[in-house]
Amino acid sequence: MGLEIYLDLFSQPCRSVYIFAKKTGIPFEFKKVSLMAGEQYGEEFSKINILRKAPAIKDGDFCLAESVAIMTYLAEKYKTPDNWYPADLKKRARVNEYLSWQHTAIRVHGGKMFWLKVMIPKVMGIEVPQEKMDSAVEDLDGSLKLFEEKFLQDRPFIAGDQISLADLVAIVEIMQPVGSGLDVFETRPKLSAWRDRVRDAIGAELFDEAHQGILSAQAAAESMDGSKLQHFKAKILKMFL
Known part of the structure; x- marks a missing residue:
């Protein structure tokens, strides 16, 4: 099998x-x-x-x-090409460092933005207080600043000159708020240039295919069945509001 x-x-x-x-x-x-x-x-x-x-x-x-x-x-x-999860101790440590950090930073704040801008107001029909939205944007901005200053610095990719699992995990998380209508790349030329390098390294066709759903999520939200989330309403509101 x-x-x-x-x-x-x-x-x-x-x-x-x-x-x-x-x-x-x-x-x-x-x-x-x-x-x-x-x-x-x-x-x-x-x-x-x-x-x-x-x-x-x-x-x-x-x-x-x-x-x-x-x-x-x-x-x-499958012994994939070494750049993805390098055998070199220090390069692999750079990958692992990012993978260990991102769970409580980029992932949390990018995912929260998607819920606050799309899922809660458009699917569940619940108004999000402006102060909650402002706080979430501030948290996301802080994580993106750390991403640029600590993890990317002046390197083409997180672990060096080639794409790795760290870049792949980073890009899918950073694209999540983009799917909610918040273009996090617009005022960040370093982040935008990195995004373009990642897209080129993955291949534009595969990159766009994988993100097609999330980038059309705002329109799709209008026809989503919010009743499916009612069982989790209290939990969702506690997590995000």
Whole structure:
């Protein structure tokens, strides 16, 4: 039995796994999991990932969750080009440093912006207080500033001259607020130039394909069924408002 990857490309971590597998030519079967429809809570998916989150993989009788763990597993199993997860100790440490940091910084603030600007007002029909929006923008700005000053600096990519898993994880997270209508690249020439290098390294066709859904999310939100989120309304509001 071949590799199965369970994905919803509205999800940032799912996009990183998808792009990585496609770009490196790893053969896999795409298994769509609609997070909006709550398919991750179904009985069948729980057999793949009891954490009930996507992405997840099933490689024969081996199941694995969490995007970073999945990509490093695939990099080592399929011996992907060294730039993605370098063998060089210091370069790999740079990749791991970013991957360790991003969970509580770029990921949290970029994802929150998408919920505040799209999911909560347009799908759930709940007005977001302006002070909450302003605070979220400030937090995101702070993380992006740290990204440029600490992790990117004057290098073409996070770990040096070539794209790595760190850049891939970074770009999908930073594209999330763009999908909400907040162009974080507009006033940041260094970040914008890095985005263009990442897109070129991935390939424009694959990059655009993976982000097509999130970049049309504002329009798609008008037809989304907000009732599917009502079961999680209290939790969502507690998290974001």
